[in-house]
Amino acid sequence: MYTYLLLCILLITTGAYFGGKARAKTIAEASGGMRTLHSLPSHYGMLTALSYAIPALLVFALWRIFEGTIVTSLVTKSLPIELQQLSPNRLSLVLNEVRNIVFSGFASHNADPAIQAAADLYLSTMNWLKNAVAVSTLLGGLIPGAIAYRSIRKELRARNLVEGIGKVILIGCSAVAIFTTLGIVFSVLFESLRFFHAIPFFDFLFGLQWSPQTAMRVDQAGSSGAFGAVPVFAGTILIALIAMLVAIPVGLLAAIYLSEYAGSRMRTWAKPMLEILAGIPTVVYGFFAALTVAPLIRDIGQAIGLQVASESALAAGLVMGIMIIPFVSSLSDDVIHAVPQAMRDGSFALGATRFETIRLVIIPAALPGIVGSILLAVSRAIGETMIVVMAAGLSADLTFNPLKAVTTVTVQIVTLLVGDQEFDSPKTLAAFALGLLLFVFTLFLNFIALRVVRKYREQYE
Known part of the structure; x- marks a missing residue:
């Protein structure tokens, strides 16, 4: 109807x-x-x-x-x-x-x-x-x-009235986006405060044990729970770091090649081929990591005498890095390609080689866009869930060994909210505390990236 x-x-x-x-x-x-x-x-x-x-x-x-x-x-x-x-x-x-x-x-x-x-x-x-x-x-x-x-x-004055109505509609749409963001932030903050009433904030922030299993009733036997978030964030940072070590060099070099060295025919088919990686569902990457990459890493490790877990941070990080290559390469290529040709011609006229022009002129000019693409890739890596579930496991161990199984914040959030749980128990509310801490962490990354870009832009200009 x-x-x-x-x-x-x-x-x-x-x-x-x-x-x-x-x-x-x-x-x-x-x-x-x-x-x-x-x-x-x-x-x-x-x-x-x-x-x-x-x-x-x-x-x-x-x-x-x-x-x-x-x-x-x-x-x-x-x-x-x-x-x-x-x-x-x-x-x-x-x-x-x-x-x-x-x-x-x-x-x-x-x-x-x-x-x-x-x-x-x-x-x-x-x-x-x-x-x-x-x-x-x-x-x-x-x-x-x-x-x-x-x-x-x-x-x-119909035109003035129509433009005024359009302006009000645009402001309303912007307000919806802003208030939606504020609603999300305050809802997560409110539930996190409820969690911190039950679990001390510093125990959560600096605790080294993560075992959120708790008894649902007073008369029920069960664990009292341990809510130290350090192992969860250590796994998140480890997997994201491995992914960025793959995505940033490969994506940035691919962008430089496509923009500065490749011919028009090569660019026409190579860039869409790279961008296809962004359209593959993450569950497919998860199957690839669990069925191909993880066993391959385990076999190679055993061949050289290393103890490699069947689910490892290295397998998840490598596949995640492949997945986010288009976020770096495509955006960086667009930014580098947008640098005015006059800057290249001026550098060549002063006797600089192509490599020197790229390193000293083009990359500094395109740095804000490159940093933005890298920041988007980092956010994508931190927020990925499916690949980690299928290739890295659910073990919240405090380790920086990429050959062991780890878990991430997003995986734990999904795990805590799945199933028939009491919504006011510390186990369920811990998901909101993890979400709040992840929000603050990504906000801090954004702040650092903006400061770096602003400082470098001032030096360049």
Whole structure:
């Protein structure tokens, strides 16, 4: 139903646009030509279309946001008194049973008649409200649209109004992105503070043992848990470091070759071939690391007398480095290629060789973009999960030996939140603490990169 409703809004908006545009042309013809209009006819049409579309979409959006709350509230009031007086958790279970009957059509033979009646009321109420909202949405923009249509005249500053509305929409979109980011940060911070009420902050930050298994009930036997984050972050840094030792040299050298040495034909097919690596799903890289790279490293290590685990940081880091090569090579190539040709010609005119020109002129000029590509690759390496799960394991050992099994922050977050867990237990809340610490760590990396770029740019300029 909602799809058809949006299509109707689109059709009416299109009609309003052409209607407003035609009215503007008619007024212009009656006034002596297009030069008498303040704005173009398309601006008048756009103003009429926006005057209809914005109120209609606002009504539709508000309904979609509050639909569940409104219907649930109406159905709850219709339940028998004994069901309304249940605790919030029990009442939530009753309402879930009502929704299951409504949306799946499944009802047990011994279902409570009151719940079945509530399900019938839920369905009829939802259908009635949907029809009412559909009519309100389609008619909600007619009055503003009609006012905008009737107000079209040659003196109307339609272009200014349309640009103003567009500016407000752009600001709104920016605000959504900003408030979404703030919401994520504050939600993670709030849950992390709950975790730090149970586990001391310094024990978490500097602890050397990570074993988040805890007893879920007081009468249940289980571990008391150890929440030292150092082994987890050590594994994250180790795998990311191995990946960057592969991706940065290979990606940067590939970018320099494609931009400065390769011919147009070589560049045409080589760059897309490199970028194909970025489109391969990470689970495929994980299979490749677990089934090919890890056994190969283990066999080579045994051949030369080294003890190599079946799941190792080296295998995960190497495959992850291959995966993020396009992030470095493609972006760096675009940045290097964008350096003005005049700078190259000036360097050659002063007698510099091609290598000297690349090292002393092109790389410093393209450094901000190169650092940005490297920073993006580092963030990608830190946030990778699937390859680590399949090739590095889940062992949170404090080691910097790349031949042993380690784990990362993102893997532990997934592990802690998978399964039937109590959401207020330290084990589950530890995932938010890890996320907050990872956020601060990446923010610190961004700060360092910006300072380096700014300092080097000042020296270069």
